Amino acid sequence: MIEIIPAIDIIDGKCVRLTEGDYQRMTVYNSDPVAVASQFEQAGVRRLHLVDLDGAKAGTVKNLAVLERIAAATKLIIDFGGGVKTETEMNSVLSAGASFVTVGSLAAKSPEVFEMWLANSGADNFFIGADVRAGKIAVSGWLEQTDIEVVEFIRDLMNKRVHYFFCTDISKDGKLEGPSEELYRMIIARCPGIRLVASGGISNWEDIYCMEKLGCEGVIIGKAFYENRISIKEIEKFNLNAL
Numbered sequence: 001m002i003e004i005i006p007a008i009d010i011i012d013g014k015c016v017r018l019t020e021g022d023y024q025r026m027t028v029y030n031s032d033p034v035a036v037a038s039q040f041e042q043a044g045v046r047r048l049h050l051v052d053l054d055g056a057k058a059g060t061v062k063n064l065a066v067l068e069r070i071a072a073a074t075k076l077i078i079d080f081g082g083g084v085k086t087e088t089e090m091n092s093v094l095s096a097g098a099s100f101v102t103v104g105s106l107a108a109k110s111p112e113v114f115e116m117w118l119a120n121s122g123a124d125n126f127f128i129g130a131d132v133r134a135g136k137i138a139v140s141g142w143l144e145q146t147d148i149e150v151v152e153f154i155r156d157l158m159n160k161r162v163h164y165f166f167c168t169d170i171s172k173d174g175k176l177e178g179p180s181e182e183l184y185r186m187i188i189a190r191c192p193g194i195r196l197v198a199s200g201g202i203s204n205w206e207d208i209y210c211m212e213k214l215g216c217e218g219v220i221i222g223k224a225f226y227e228n229r230i231s232i233k234e235i236e237k238f239n240l241n242a243l
Contacts, residue, residue: 002212007049007222019174021142044239048076055083071097079127104129105139172201
């Protein structure tokens with residue numbers, strides 16, 4: 001059964017959401033990310049996608065303390081990303097309680113550096129973000145566009161024994177208009193063996209079941225939860241049925 005992975009995006013220590021990755025289109029939903037994480041855990045959620053948006057913009061980790069507090073207060077399996085640019089920062093994230101370090105920009109812009117990380121730490125510590133705008137990878141908190149095709153990006157990393165990815169269609173993110181079904185279908189068809197999590201545009205349960213049928217391992221939900229399109233009680237029921 002597909003796994004529901006809630007997202008908590010952090011700016012200034014608060015739980016926020018952006019629309020299409022635009023920092024000028026930000027909504028603050030809760031000033032206490034630990035309380036939000038605990039609510040998810042009580043509903044039977046196992047995984048949490050924690051994004052340091054300040055860090056993504058600055059190019060260095062800014063909200064490590066939020067990770068530490070959530071890890072101390074819950075037993076959630078946390079992936080953390082946003083601004084992780086050095087091996088020291090990567091180790092700090094893992095030491096602070098994350099099970100996975102989310103990497104996107106570094107793998108795209110400095111593949112030789114990321115290859116060293118893989119050699120030193122192994123692929124199992126990483127959850128790779130393939131963030132897409134018009135079929136090509138975007139980096140640095142989605143503020144910078146590259147010419148790297150998404151399938152090229154994924155295949156290159158899979159050749160380095162990385163298999164765990166999440167893919168966000170930036171044009172869909174935060175708009176509650178449904179996910180990029182054709183994008184995920186294409187990636188799964190062209191990248192055999194990928195463990196793919198869908199992200200961006202998930203608006204209701206129909207979208208979630210659609211992603212399951214396509215073969216996605218999980219879905220990251222954000223605005224659909226915060227805007228009450230998917231309720232905490234529905235998540236709890238779903239997770240109870242999955243047991």
